[in-house]
Amino acid sequence: MKASLLMLLLSVLVLSTLVASIGTEGVGAVPDRARLLASKRVHNLYLVEGQDIVVQYSLYNIGTAPALNVQLTDAGFSSENFEIAAGQLQVKFDRIAPGANVTHSIVVRPTKSGLFNFTAAEVSYLPSEDSVDVQVGFTSEPGQGGVISQRDYDKKFSPHVFDWIIFALLLVPALLVHFLMWRDTSSKYISAPKPTVGKGSKKN
Template sequence: MKIISVLLVLVASCLSGYMADDEGEPRLLASKNILNQYLVENKDLTVEYKIFNIGGSAAQNVRLEDAGFPEADFQLVAGNVQATWERIAPNTNVSHSVIVRPVSSGYYNFTAAEISYSAGADAKKRQVGYTSSPGEGGIVNFKEFNRRFSPHVVDWCVFAIMTLPSLGIPFLLWWSSKSKYDSKPKRS
């Protein structure tokens, strides 16, 4: 997903040279990325939004709104799914993060967030755009995740206790035999 952000910036920088006729207008490119490697039920999920202004002027009254996390499926832990910036200067970027917690497991379609902003002096005319969409992601059941990725300390302790007789008894027999023959004096 980070590759998508890099490609988005690369395409934006290539396209900025071709927009010489609209240099006075702000142009916003936005990405939405899920930063977690594993999406797990009842575990925090970090979502990062990046907004790049590739235009020639500042974007005014920028508003980010993400309706992709309904309260029935996700619990908001930190941050806000609605963010505003008074101004984003040309050739700069801003980022915003939200932490949510999935309530249930299953497949979920992570949709794009909406961005709206005013272009320069005409504050009444608002431009509307969308972030990139992370797509569908599988939220794993918490018990299944623990079964796969926990260190299984209790399991290893039980294994060690169960293997102790099969390793300990031959060792004790060898030790008693060795000490029996080592204690006799050598004949000259």
Template sequence: MLSALRSVSPLVAAAAVLVAGTSFVASAAAAAARDDAFLILSRSVETSNVLENHNMTLLYSVFNVGGGEATDLVLVDKSFPPKRFTVLEGSFSKAWPSLAPGASVTTSVVVDARRAGTFYTHPATLSYKPVAGVETKTTSASDATISVEDVYTFNKRTDMHVTDWIAFAVASALTILGPYMVYVTSARKLNLSDPVVIKKKQ
């Protein structure tokens, strides 16, 4: 029974992804067909390594895949509290007067991650008005987890440990050369290097 479930689960997952993708394409196609705006919002972390007390860049992208113009666009993201993130550039609230069909806009926010640890965010929200004039809201793809790493752990994880290898090499050399130097010194004092001559009694 368990093996049967394991063999079915990838098919179920693939079917779910296919259905979701088909639903999204159908929604976009329907929006384009009735000349309505259909906006997609994405949020991504552009910084490869998010470190404590270092800058982190967030990129927001808005795409109009519908057939009509969108107006009164307002982007709001309340996922980054000031106690943990200090805004250095940009704003978590951004507005655009309009967005034409097939066009896109981007905005970025640079923050200082003040504390290490795992941080859970919520989707950003985008409100806009399609041609009909009724306010519509959409959100970024899903919740995201951001891991802020402290500098010590990052350096320990990525460092080549050159200093440690040098110290190891020196310690190894002393372990070998130390006894050898003691042996050489003792041999010189005892003249162990000279051949021993035994004289026969006559």
């Protein structure tokens, strides 16, 4: 009986010592690692053929360690449908600190109208300074967007200045004819002598 009680006390003592060592030495604690949240956003309200489209990428580190060797690559803009007006489709950031964010913008110009799928960009990085495994993720996906032709856009949103000028030029002859007729008529009445009223003779 005493032996079993002694073994129970020794087991409790060993277990408490192990728990204390885990708490003090940090065994089993989650290591510091970077974690990136990435977004891709199209800023234009209307996508028009031949006009600039601004695309912005945002990277935010919500982890507890800096993200190293961060590379952002977007393969969603093919040369058949878009031309790059400004910026680069592949960019590198050496370090993104915990709680920090970075942004990158490009300007693309669609060469044809139609429906296009704006896919996600790829993000790769090292989650910690001692890590050798590259973490790969993706940005948010804007989805499908319609690029309208320049002609349709002008029909809907153009101020039609040229059309108004043509309308005014066509309206001038009609107004001029009426003005000349009015001036001719009024000049006849103005230049005509006023009739004089003579006094009648009195009879004796």
